[in-house]
Amino acid sequence: MRVERFVLNEMGTNCYVAAPEDGREAVVIDPSGPMDAVERFLQEHGLIVRAILLTHGHADHLMGLEELRGRTGAPVYVHEADAPMLTDPAKNLSAFMGRPVACRPPENLWRGGETLDTAGLRVRVLHTPGHTPGGVCLDIALQRGELRPKIVFTGDTLFAGSIGRTDFPGGSHETLLASIRRALLPYPDDTVIYPGHEEDSTIGDERRFNPFLQEEGGRK
Numbered sequence: 232m233r234v235e236r237f238v239l240n241e242m243g244t245n246c247y248v249a250a251p252e253d254g255r256e257a258v259v260i261d262p263s264g265p266m267d268a269v270e271r272f273l274q275e276h277g278l279i280v281r282a283i284l285l286t287h288g289h290a291d292h293l294m295g296l297e298e299l300r301g302r303t304g305a306p307v308y309v310h311e312a313d314a315p316m317l318t319d320p321a322k323n324l325s326a327f328m329g330r331p332v333a334c335r336p337p338e339n340l341w342r343g344g345e346t347l348d349t350a351g352l353r354v355r356v357l358h359t360p361g362h363t364p365g366g367v368c369l370d371i372a373l374q375r376g377e378l379r380p381k382i383v384f385t386g387d388t389l390f391a392g393s394i395g396r397t398d399f400p401g402g403s404h405e406t407l408l409a410s411i412r413r414a415l416l417p418y419p420d421d422t423v424i425y426p427g428h429e430e431d432s433t434i435g436d437e438r439r440f441n442p443f444l445q446e447e448g449g450r451k
């Protein structure tokens with residue numbers, strides 16, 4: 232598995248390209264934009280984007296969405312509860328950041344629990360509300376062959392050493408902690424997490440050292 236991280240826009244929001252090691256197809260997770268560096272990478276490696284996957288609907292994760300859609304024609308996937316944020320600068324919070332972001336509606340809606348086979352990858356959708364009502368984490372594996380360690384893209388749900396903010400509309404600290412406990416902590420310790428901001432980590436390190444999860448330390 233190849234995972235490439237791009238730190239984009241003034242919020243330093245991570246955009247990821249994920250692809251099977253020997254493949255010619257890829258998915259893009261959170262096109263935070265601008266997309267020039269991502270486009271260059273895709274061209275250099277001859278990768279075709281088959282799907283654009285959104286961890287949630289905040290503007291800093293979709294500033295490059297229309298740009299990428301225009302260049303690739305790839306379909307967009309987002310949880311149904313965050314779908315209204317794509318088209319509404321007030322809902323995706325860009326109206327308050329001085330640069331309104333309004334995208335076209337998504338092609339595909341998740342409800343949580345789906346499995347999507349695309350680009351030689353198997354994407355499992357874990358609904359993890361709390362940061363936003365439609366926040367998801369994406370467990371991405373290979374369609375063929377085993378992937379060890381497992382990898383999960385955690386958006387703004389779980390970070391290295393922290394968790395997502397819950398002071399935006401629709402946020403809930405209790406719900407976020409419950410989502411992390413239910414959907415993420417059952418993963419093996421060596422599972423790599425790729426968050427929406429800052430560096431990657433592992434489930435084991437977060438179980439042991441994340442101050443928000445300390446009470447969970449002994450449990451699975």
Ligand SMILES: [Zn+2]
Nearest residue numbers: 287289362387
């Ligand atoms: Zn966010």
Ligand SMILES: [Zn+2]
Nearest residue numbers: 244291387427
């Ligand atoms: Zn963010």
